[in-house]
Each structure stands twice: as C-alpha cells, then as structure tokens.
Amino acid sequence: MKNYRLEVRNLHKRFPGVYAIKGVSFQIAPGEVHALVGENGAGKSTLMKMITGEYTPDEGEIFHNGEQIKPKSIADSQKKGISMIHQELAPLPDMTIADNIFLGQEIMNGKFLNDHEMIEQTKDILREYGMDFDPRLKVGRLSVAQIQMLEIIKAVRKNADIIIMDEPTSSLSDEESQKLFRIIKELTDKGVSIIYISHRLEEILKLTDRITVLRDGEYIKTVDAKGVTQNELVEMMVGRSLDQIYPKEKVGIGDVVFEARNLCRKDVFNNISFQVHAGEILGFSGLVGAGRSEIMNAIFGLDKLDSGQIFMDGQEIKVRSPQDAIKNKIALVSEDRKIYGLVLCRSIKENISLPNLPKLHKKLFINSAKEKNAVEDYRKSLGIKCATTNVAVGTLSGGNQQKVVLAKWLQSEPKLLILDEPTRGIDVGAKFEIYKMMVELAKKGIAIIMISSELPEVMGMSDRIMVVSKGRITGTYTKEEIDVGAVTQNNLLSSALQEV
Numbered sequence: 001m002k003n004y005r006l007e008v009r010n011l012h013k014r015f016p017g018v019y020a021i022k023g024v025s026f027q028i029a030p031g032e033v034h035a036l037v038g039e040n041g042a043g044k045s046t047l048m049k050m051i052t053g054e055y056t057p058d059e060g061e062i063f064h065n066g067e068q069i070k071p072k073s074i075a076d077s078q079k080k081g082i083s084m085i086h087q088e089l090a091p092l093p094d095m096t097i098a099d100n101i102f103l104g105q106e107i108m109n110g111k112f113l114n115d116h117e118m119i120e121q122t123k124d125i126l127r128e129y130g131m132d133f134d135p136r137l138k139v140g141r142l143s144v145a146q147i148q149m150l151e152i153i154k155a156v157r158k159n160a161d162i163i164i165m166d167e168p169t170s171s172l173s174d175e176e177s178q179k180l181f182r183i184i185k186e187l188t189d190k191g192v193s194i195i196y197i198s199h200r201l202e203e204i205l206k207l208t209d210r211i212t213v214l215r216d217g218e219y220i221k222t223v224d225a226k227g228v229t230q231n232e233l234v235e236m237m238v239g240r241s242l243d244q245i246y247p248k249e250k251v252g253i254g255d256v257v258f259e260a261r262n263l264c265r266k267d268v269f270n271n272i273s274f275q276v277h278a279g280e281i282l283g284f285s286g287l288v289g290a291g292r293s294e295i296m297n298a299i300f301g302l303d304k305l306d307s308g309q310i311f312m313d314g315q316e317i318k319v320r321s322p323q324d325a326i327k328n329k330i331a332l333v334s335e336d337r338k339i340y341g342l343v344l345c346r347s348i349k350e351n352i353s354l355p356n357l358p359k360l361h362k363k364l365f366i367n368s369a370k371e372k373n374a375v376e377d378y379r380k381s382l383g384i385k386c387a388t389t390n391v392a393v394g395t396l397s398g399g400n401q402q403k404v405v406l407a408k409w410l411q412s413e414p415k416l417l418i419l420d421e422p423t424r425g426i427d428v429g430a431k432f433e434i435y436k437m438m439v440e441l442a443k444k445g446i447a448i449i450m451i452s453s454e455l456p457e458v459m460g461m462s463d464r465i466m467v468v469s470k471g472r473i474t475g476t477y478t479k480e481e482i483d484v485g486a487v488t489q490n491n492l493l494s495s496a497l498q499e500v
Contacts, residue, residue, distance in 0.1 A: 004063065005030045005193040006051070006082075006162055011060035013046050017387065020046040023060075024219045026212045028162070033184060033194045035204045035225070038214035038237055039427035040397030041385065044197055047214070048164055052084050053077040064162070083155035084164040091147050093140030098122040100139050101154060125153060129183065145176035152183060156192070163187065164195040169203065170425050173288040173453075174493075181207060199427050201230045202456070213237055238429040246460030247432065249439050253463065254278030256314070257447035258330075258416045260299065263308035268294045269471035272308070276416065276447040281438060283462030284451045286496045291471040292451045293335055296418045300325045300332040312415065326355060331409035333402075335420040335451070341405040344394030348386055349375045351393050352408045359411075378407035383433060399430025406437065417441065420451045435461055455489045467495035474498040 006028040013021040021043045028034045036044050049055040051062060053071030062069050064080055071077035074084075091100055098118045107114040107121075122135035129149060139147065148168060155163045169177040184194055184207070198204055204211060205225050213220040213236040220236050234245075256275045263272040269291040276282045284292045297303045299310060301319040310317055317328045325332070334340035342351055352375045353360055360371045375389050382403040386396060393404050402422065409417065419438070423431040438461065442448060452458040458465055459482050467475040475495030481487040 003030075004028060005032070005065060006195075007063040008047075008051065009061045009063070011047065011050060011062070012058045013050060013055060014058055020217050021050070021057075022217045024214065024217075025060075026219065026222055028193050028195065030161070030193055031188045031191045032210065033188055033196055033208045035196045035198065035208040035211040036214065037198070037201070037204065037211060037233065038220075039429045040399040041216075042214040042237070042427070043217040044214060045166075046217075048084060048166070048195070048197070051077070052082060052164070078158050078160070081159055081161045082164070083158055083160040083162070084166065085148070085151045085155060085168060086166050091139045091150060094138060096136050096138055097126070097133060097142075097150065098135040100150060101125065101135075101157065103154075105157070125157070129153060130179070145172045145179075148172065148176075148180065149183070152180075152187075156187065161191065162193045162195065164197070166197045167199070167425055168196070169198065169200065176288075177203075199425065199431075200454075201233055201428065205230060205233075215239055234428050237427065238432075245428075245432070246457070247436050247439060248281075248461050249443075251279045251439070251442045251463075253280050254445055257312065259311040259314075261309040261311070263295065263298065263310075264306045265294065265298055265303065266306050268303075269298075269468075272471075272473060274466055274473065276449060278415075278445040278447055279442045280463045281442055281448045281450055281461055283458040283465040284449060284468060285453075285455065285458045285465055285492050286468035288453060290468045290496065292468045293420055294471075295468070296332060296420055296449065296451065300330060300418065302332075326412055329413065329415040330418070331412055331414035331416070332418045333405050333409060333420060333422055335424070337401055337405050342393050342401060345392055347390045348379070348384065348393050348396070348404055349389040351404050352378060352389075352411060355408055356411045374411060375407075378411060382407055382437065397426075397430075399426035399433075402426055402430070402434065406434070410441075414446065416447045416449070418449045418451075421453065422450060423452075423454075423457065455492055459487075459489070459492070465492065467492055467498075469496050469498050 004027045009025050011021050011024045024047060038044055046055065050057050053073045053076045064082065069080055071080060101122055102118045107117045119135045126133055126135065131146065131149060139150065142150065168180060172180065188194060196204065196208055208225045210222055211225055211228065211233065212222045213233065215237060254277055257278050258276045261273050264270050272295055286292050294303065298305050299319065301321045301324050310319055312328050319325050319328065338344060349371065353371050357366065360366050379389055384400050384403045384407070386400065393401060396404065422434055438448060450458065450461060463479050465477045466473050477487045477491070
C-alpha cells in the first residue's frame with residue numbers, strides 16, 4: 001500500500017433513491033497517468049467528489065501515500081496534495097493572472113499585499129510553462145486553453161502530487177491539446193500522479209498508463225492502456241457490443257432545404273455560401289476559433305449578419321432573431337448546452353416545452369395534459385434517463401441533458417437542425433444513441449448541419465464535409481471520397497490550416 005500514491009477501498013455512496021457508488025476500489029502509482037472512464041452517470045464525478053472532500057463516503061477508506069485520509073472539504077484535500085481541474089473552469093475573470101495564481105497564498109509586505117513580488121514571481125512561473133503574458137492581464141482576456149494551463153499552474157503550486165483532470169481537452173484545439181500532454185509528461189516525470197477523465201477514447205489509449213472502467217456505479221476492471229482496444233473499452237463501459245462506432249446509413253438525399261449565399265460578418269467570417277438537402281448530414285470541420293459556430297449563430301439570429309441571403313425551400317427569409325429562425329423551422333443545438341441550451345434550475349418538462357409554448361397553451365393557460373404527453377413521448381423515444389420529467393435538468397448527466405436539448409427542438413418540428421458539437425462531453429454510449437437519432441431524423445427528410453472538432457466523428461457521420469479556416473470555407477469533401485480513401489484526416493487538417 002505504501003507504494004501507491006492513492007488507494008480507494010470499497011467506497012460506497014448513496015443518495016435518496018440512487019445508489020451512486022457501489023464498493024469501488026482502485027489504486028494509482030506515483031507518476032502514473034490513470035484514466036477513469038464510463039458512461040455519463042457511471043459514478044465518475046461522485047467518486048472524485050469523495051476523493052476531494054466534497055462528499056463523505058458512506059462506507060470505505062481512502063489512502064494517500066499510505067496514510068488514511070478523510071477530507072472534509074475541497075480545501076482540506078488540497079492541503080493534503082490533491083487538486084482537481086474541473087471541466088467547467090472557474091477562475092476569477094476580473095482579477096489578474098498574478099492574483100489568480102497567488103489566491104489564498106498572497107505574498108504580504110507587512111499588512112499590505114506585495115504586488116511587485118507576486119508579479120515578478122508570476123513572470124518566472126509563466127515563463128516556465130511557455131506562457132508569454134503580462135501577469136497584470138485580467139484572466140477574462142485569456143482563451144479556454146490558457147485558463148486550463150493557469151489552473152494546472154495553480155494546482156502544481158499548491159504542491160499537489162495528485163491532479164484530477166476532468167475532460168481537459170474538450171475545448172482545446174489539437175495544438176493546445178499537444179501542449180497539455182507535454183505538461184502532463186513533465187509532471188509525471190516529477191512523480192505527480194494524474195487522474196484523467198475523458199470520453200475521447202483514442203486520446204486515453206495514447207496518453208494514459210492504466211484505465212479503470214466504471215459502469216452504473218460499480219468497478220468493472222482496470223487494464224493496461226497498451227493491452228486493450230477501443231472496442232474492448234466500449235464493451236466494458238456500456239456492457240454490450242456496439243456494432244460500429246458511427247452507425248451512418250445511406251439515406252436518399254432530397255431537394256435543397258436551406259441555402260446560404262455570401263454571408264458576411266465583419267472580422268468574423270466572409271463570403272460563406274452552401275446548401276443543405278433534405279436527408280443530408282452536412283459536417284462542418286475546422287480548428288477552434290475558425291468561425292464555424294459564429295456562422296451558425298448568425299443563421300439562427302443570435303448574431304447580426306452584415307450582408308448575405310438565407311433561403312428556406314427556395315424562398316428568401318429574414319432572420320433577425322432566434323424567434324424568426326424558429327418560425328422558419330430552423331433549430332440550433334448550441335455548443336454550450338448549460339449556458340445557451342438549458343435552464344438548469346427548471347424541470348425537464350419545462351425545458352422541453354419552453355420554445356414550444358404556442359403549441360401547448362389553451363387561451364391563457366398551458367394545456368397540462370397535452371404538455372405531459374408530448375414530453376413523455378420524447379423522454380421515451382430519446383431514452384432520457386430520469387425518475388420523472390419534473391426533476392431539475394441540472395441534476396442529469398451530460399448525455400441526458402443533451403437529449404433534453406434535442407427533445408425541445410425536435411418538438412418544434414424543424415426542417416433544418418444545426419448541431420454544434422452535439423457529443424462534446426458525453427460518453428460513447430450516449431454518443432452512439434445521438435448518432436442513431438441523427439440518422440433517423442435524416443430518414444425523415446430533416447436537413448442536418450453538424451459542427452464537430454473530432455475528425456473521426458465528422459468523417460464517420462457526414463454525407464459532405466465543409467472545412468472552415470479563418471472565417472472562410474477552404475474545402476468541400478464528399479462521403480464517397482472519404483470511403484475510398486481519397487480524403488483523409490490529414491486532408492481536413494490541411495484545409496483547416498489553409499491561409500485565405
């Protein structure tokens with residue numbers, strides 16, 4: 001036991017009506033990158049919250065460097081050398097980089113802050129991690145990737161010998177991810193242990209040493225990353241075999257449903273023109289920040305177009321707001337479901353009904369029976385896992401939250417469905433269900449636009465792919481070209497890096 005950096009033994013955690021963790025045990029060695037995988041709702045977050053002191057186990061023991069610990073809070077676990085970097089980063093945006101780094105560990109000059117010394121030390125710290133920034137810059141000016149690095153710096157400065165990383169690359173470009181991986185290697189070379197939580201199985205197989213699989217709150221198996229395949233991991237996670245990761249089917253492509261002509265927004269995107277047909281899945285690929293989401297936000301009326309035309313079924317339409325888009329049968333599942341897609345404190349039923357109230361009200365009042373039946377139909381058809389549709393949507397797993405977002409827009413009966421990173425932060429089983437749903441919607445003649453930063457996903461699910469680089473379309477590829485090998489991931493990357 002003394003050789004382990006962390007050991008958990010027979011941990012249990014129960015909540016009213018939910019047995020979240022059922023006797024989980026595993027160990028992590030010093031300097032190891034240890035992956036924790038499982039479907040949404042498998043118990044990963046609950047397990048980490050017990051390790052970091054946010055929850056107290058009902059049963060079981062936790063050992064850190066051979067000594068039993070019982071952290072009572074996050075601050076308590078940090079003092080013991082355990083830090084967690086959450087998927088939803090929580091820096092203080094209106095404070096400077098130096099202030100964030102020294103938060104809780106400020107350098108004092110008598111009764112006053114020694115700002116000069118903290119700024120000088122921050123310069124050295126940033127230089128060590130290859131970040132060339134003024135320490136007096138406010139954190140709100142940084143990108144997600146830069147904030148991620150800042151959180152790692154803060155964890156290391158607190159003398160953490162265990163750092164838990166929850167979906168650390170979900171918002172990073174390939175280049176930024178590679179930089180993160182180099183920093184992880186430097187940390188493990190110094191003996192720091194990393195618990196790495198991610199739904200990107202290809203990434204896990206390349207980066208980690210060992211992988212622990214959870215399913216429905218139970219420990220399934222710990223395997224060496226070099227001795228397991230992606231398909232084997234999937235089977236352990238979902239408890240069944242998935243015939244294929246991307247269940248794309250050939251669907252008859254119909255007439256043009258949507259057309260964009262020469263869409264422009266100053267300093268964001270320029271001269272964007274494309275068509276989407278009934279039954280077609282049109283993939284949009286490109287690097288983070290290329291302008292893909294911005295194009296779709298403008299089409300949906302969230303942002304203003306400077307010029308250009310939009311057509312539905314051959315008729316020009318004016319979209320000045322999301323209400324205009326919804327009236328014209330355009331729906332957008334946004335990239336950040338928690339900020340733009342859901343009202344987390346409200347129920348599943350209310351979230352699904354929200355954009356569809358005109359269909360549900362009778363004079364001044366909502367037809368409760370009609371609402372209940374409609375919501376229940378979508379709960380069953382999409383497989384939303386919940387005790388009742390009256391529970392707050394914020395209590396659901398990421399995959400089930402995404403299904404709620406999809407349900408509310410499907411109830412609006414769209415002709416064009418825009419999916420911006422539809423599987424970000426959800427497990428492989430939920431991804432498979434969403435892919436199958438996309439195919440079924442395409443069969444019904446719905447035109448689909450899918451934005452994805454995952455090249456295997458966009459290649460596996462699209463009938464055509466358009467690549468965006470710096471606000472312009474730099475390449476268009478067909479499913480046939482991909483299937484015969486004429487187009488590879490390298491081709492897409494080259495188009496994404498193309499100067500325009």
